[in-house]
Amino acid sequence: MTDPHPSPAPVPSARQGGIAARARAAAGPAYLQGLNPEQQRAVETLDGPVLVLAGAGTGKTRVLTTRLAHILTLGLARPGQILAVTFTNKAAREMKERIGGLIGESVEGMPWLGTFHSICVKILRRHAELVGLKRDFTILDVDDQIRLLKQVIQAADLDEKRWPARQLANFIDGWKNKALTPDKVPSGDAHAFAGKGDELYATYQARLKTLNAVDFGDLLLETIRLFKENADVLADFQSRFRYMLVDEYQDTNVAQYLWLRLLAQRTGEDEKANLCCVGDDDQSIYGWRGAEVDNILRFEADFPGAVVIRLERNYRSTSNILDAASHLIAHNEGRLGKTLHGQGEAGDKVTVTCAWDSEEEARLIGEEIEQLQRKGENLDEMAILVRASFQMREFEDRFVTLGLPYRVIGGPRFYERAEIRDAIAYLRATAQPADDLAFERIINTPRRGIGDVTVRTIHDVARSRGIPMMQAALELTESEDLKARARNAVRNLVTDFARWRGQLDQMPQSELAAIILEESGYTEMWQRERSPDAPGRLENLKELLRSMEEFDSLTGFLEHISLVMDTEAGDQEDKVSLMTLHAAKGLEFGTVFLPGWEEGLFPHQRSMDENGRAGLEEERRLAYVGLTRAKRRAALYFATNRRIHGLWQATAASRFLDELPEANIEVIDTGSLRTSGAYGPRGSGSGGTYGNSRFDEAEPFASTYSTPGWQRAKKNKARAASNPWKEAPMLEGEVLARSTGTASAYARGERVFHQKFGYGEITAVDGNKLTVDFDHSGPKRVLDSFVERH
DNA sequence: CGGAGCGGGATTTTT
């Protein structure tokens, strides 16, 4: 370890040093006990910018919470003067609890500890008028966003099939992640989406404003705008936040980075902001949703004089696991460099097991789990981490057969279920009569005879008069524009809403909600439904009502659910966990099973196709995250055959397996004589960077050459040559896509040819990524290295 | 208003 700052480090400021020293001299506060020197330094280096590079399992959360407790205990800031940002509500919740545990009841909640988004909401509610919003603006969820975009696309006379709202939503999210307002969208990008990308984006933003609504991305962007346009407001927050803390810094996107930088910039003052960012560049796995690893890599340049502290002592895993993970991640280029050191024993080696197909893979893992269980190990301490969710099914099937209790982590969340969204739409339309999207969602749910034509009429009247749909509906009932039947239905609904609104302050919100769901016929709708999931949905609705009781107002509840989309389902039973690698970040288990280590699946082909080397490196980080979740045992698996899009395909062992250090792995002979060799050399045969896999040769299982398994493997090898995953120009992509971000040699309007998609015309250029409208398969994003001019 | 029949797509996902 070559730490340039030996510890204990002198704390830069005399004021702080003095206090900290005194604190230490008095045997130090209890919370500092038991921290290692680096951790202690991370806790006590309070002045100026600090970057804490916290490797997996190095006690990051502990450092974070202790640091906050330290600041509060020393009396350097009051709780309201500390900004602490996390990415998820879960992380924020945990941090709150742990700080409470550290410093006891003396300090009540920290108002500025939360997610980027929740903090932005808090700021925006105070200053809404300054960015053209009303104080009670609504926050749209993804559903609303898509429906609104659909309307925008329809209004622009585009074919919804060819130009799906989802795709536009992705573009817009991408721009917002980069803090690009419609006028700032680069011209290459702007012409994406039927050449109307920026135009549609602008229309969408205008619609949001008239709806007095924002989407998630706007929360950041509008706050940035607020800061930029109102120096006094910004200055107020800058001086308020004496200490700033950001967790998972490697996951920040450009907008979040700009937001932070605005707050951390203290114009006119000599003093540097006390900004502490904590993260791990090796665990950056969210590039695809806008995270910029660059933010963490650039930290020292962004914040001159920054102190960088590395936490490399891992308290979680045995050293075989750590060495395997470290060796693997060392294959990445763009990293700050960090090596985890184990603190205990070597433990078991990481195992690599080959299965014939995904079914056998599931069976082997099932057997292994049962065996561990017989040895007295808890199922809670075991997890299966998959790359893609389709892999889960095989395991679920297997576990059901075995009667093995399991839980799936992730997946559709409580508040994303249709019945919950419907119920919430009723509440929103009651509390906020101008919430058109909510009103529209349930206007004919349950069916009450308000058909498309009627909805369109209400919509048009609302748009042309600039009034909310609820009001337009009311006015239409007094006109002759609707057929008698529809008019009655509309009148009934509007009267219902008016009545419910009148009851808002008369009773607890959960009671009112129950009345609304009853009187609207919504509950009845599900009671009548005979489908198998209907009872579950009714149960969910009850759960929703129950959870509402904890809030003191309907508005408070609505605010909460628009930002917090998860519910802590306290599941106490002993179960195996099944989740994606992404969902596993931050968790740990005694034993971790990692199936599906095959080329094309992991690393995922699409990731490499779309992002070249950067994509591959992110996949490798994902592998690193997976391995480092294991405390005592990590078991890797790959199958030689897997069904992809319905077709059985021969597959090759993942290159990541070859990147593991031999000394720390053990290849398991499953006894079915199907050892290695089943997978031919990878790549398109161009003999590129990646030589043959050591899993290609019978070493170290030379004894299996003449076995049926080997014979079958040979056949398999021949078949593998026709594997479309392998035919993909992976090696080419690897080389040519090395530098993302360089300008492309192609221009909009050019005709190109793509091996897979055929001929097409370039509609947008973003660095080396092209959006090509293919003659036969429609618009796609491809790397420029995969096409040729025509 | 519901069901059949179709075409397209098929990583990862928080707020």
Added chain:
DNA sequence: TCCCGCTCCG
């Protein structure tokens, strides 16, 4: 292959 969302028809 399988799942979804949408359309069309009765």
